[in-house]
Amino acid sequence: MRRRQRGVALITIMLVVAVATILGVEIASEQHFAILRGAHSLEDEQARQYALGGEELARQVLHADFVKQPGKDSNFEPWAAKDLHYEFEGGEVLIHIEDLQGRLNVNRVAYGNEIAISRARLQKLLADLGLDPTWLPKIVDWIDADEAREPGGAEDFDYLGTTPPHRTAGTMLTDPSELRMLLDMDNETWAKLRPYLTALPDPATPVNINTASAEVLASLSTAITPQMAETLMATRDSLEGYDSVNAFLQDPALAGTAVPNTGLGVQSGFFEVRIRARFNDRFAYLTSVIQRNLTDGRLRVISRDLGKRVAGV
Ligand SMILES: [Ca+2]
Ligand SMILES: [Ca+2]
Numbered sequence: 001m002r003r004r005q006r007g008v009a010l011i012t013i014m015l016v017v018a019v020a021t022i023l024g025v026e027i028a029s030e031q032h033f034a035i036l037r038g039a040h041s042l043e044d045e046q047a048r049q050y051a052l053g054g055e056e057l058a059r060q061v062l063h064a065d066f067v068k069q070p071g072k073d074s075n076f077e078p079w080a081a082k083d084l085h086y087e088f089e090g091g092e093v094l095i096h097i098e099d100l101q102g103r104l105n106v107n108r109v110a111y112g113n114e115i116a117i118s119r120a121r122l123q124k125l126l127a128d129l130g131l132d133p134t135w136l137p138k139i140v141d142w143i144d145a146d147e148a149r150e151p152g153g154a155e156d157f158d159y160l161g162t163t164p165p166h167r168t169a170g171t172m173l174t175d176p177s178e179l180r181m182l183l184d185m186d187n188e189t190w191a192k193l194r195p196y197l198t199a200l201p202d203p204a205t206p207v208n209i210n211t212a213s214a215e216v217l218a219s220l221s222t223a224i225t226p227q228m229a230e231t232l233m234a235t236r237d238s239l240e241g242y243d244s245v246n247a248f249l250q251d252p253a254l255a256g257t258a259v260p261n262t263g264l265g266v267q268s269g270f271f272e273v274r275i276r277a278r279f280n281d282r283f284a285y286l287t288s289v290i291q292r293n294l295t296d297g298r299l300r301v302i303s304r305d306l307g308k309r310v311a312g313v
Pocket of ligand 2: 144147148149150155
């Protein structure tokens with residue numbers, strides 16, 4: 001809120017208090033409720049401003065991280081702390097930052113120069129999660145620009161027969177939740193898949209092996225078993241993150257696996273920030289995606305969802 005607007009908000013709160021005091025006990029109940037409603041909407045607005053303040057704090061944390069060590073990102077850095085919590089007068093802000101490059105970028109299965117390896121990785125993830133392999137062609141068809149069905153896939157023609165009829169995206173996704181619309185997708189399947197997927201605007205964006213979950217590490221090659229992924233996670237913890245992709249590929253746990261040196265990295269440029277803000281007893285929720293420039297650390301909010309209650313904060 002700009003200073004002047006803040007001043008106006010403060011004067012308005014003071015007026016509400018003054019009016020309530022003057023009217024005292026003689027106030028008619030209807031008027032009383034009207035004032036309460038007014039006060040609540042002011043408090044809601046204050047909570048929303050705190051949430052936006054939380055986003056600004058997240059930007060500062062991410063910028064400080066870049067200044068300290070631009071070439072390497074891991075879950076051992078301050079931005080990844082689970083207790084980013086700030087108290088203000090009458091309220092508080094809770095911030096949870098997640099590296100979106102710790103997930104598989106679904107846009108890579110149909111765009112960019114690494115389509116084949118990206119499809120293989122999503123296929124491996126589906127297999128490890130015990131999900132039907134035809135989710136891959138369905139995801140590919142949903143995102144790719146053509147109307148030609150992959151074997152086992154589904155294009156516009158198949159969706160026009162659904163209720164309500166709709167069409168495929170035919171372009172890169174901005175939010176992976178759009179895949180909830182896939183033919184035959186159900187809540188249970190989507191709940192299993194969702195934690196491991198993201199939709200980033202640049203299909204060249206690699207997976208950060210330092211923030212990837214065990215499931216995503218296991219998806220990197222058919223040669224990596226879930227047990228091996230757990231071993232890799234333990235080594236990664238002891239190192240506080242691998243210094244380079246080569247250091248990861250040379251990990252003894254990967255000996256003989258020939259994991260392709262494609263689409264992997266140790267640096268991140270896309271973060272999801274989930275915020276819960278409170279002012280008095282009013283809450284506001286904000287989810288923002290922040291892009292951090294890999295060369296100069298500049299930060300840019302690329303999406304902002306205010307008001308949606310989110311898990312994880
Ligand atoms: Ca298509
Ligand atoms: Ca297609």
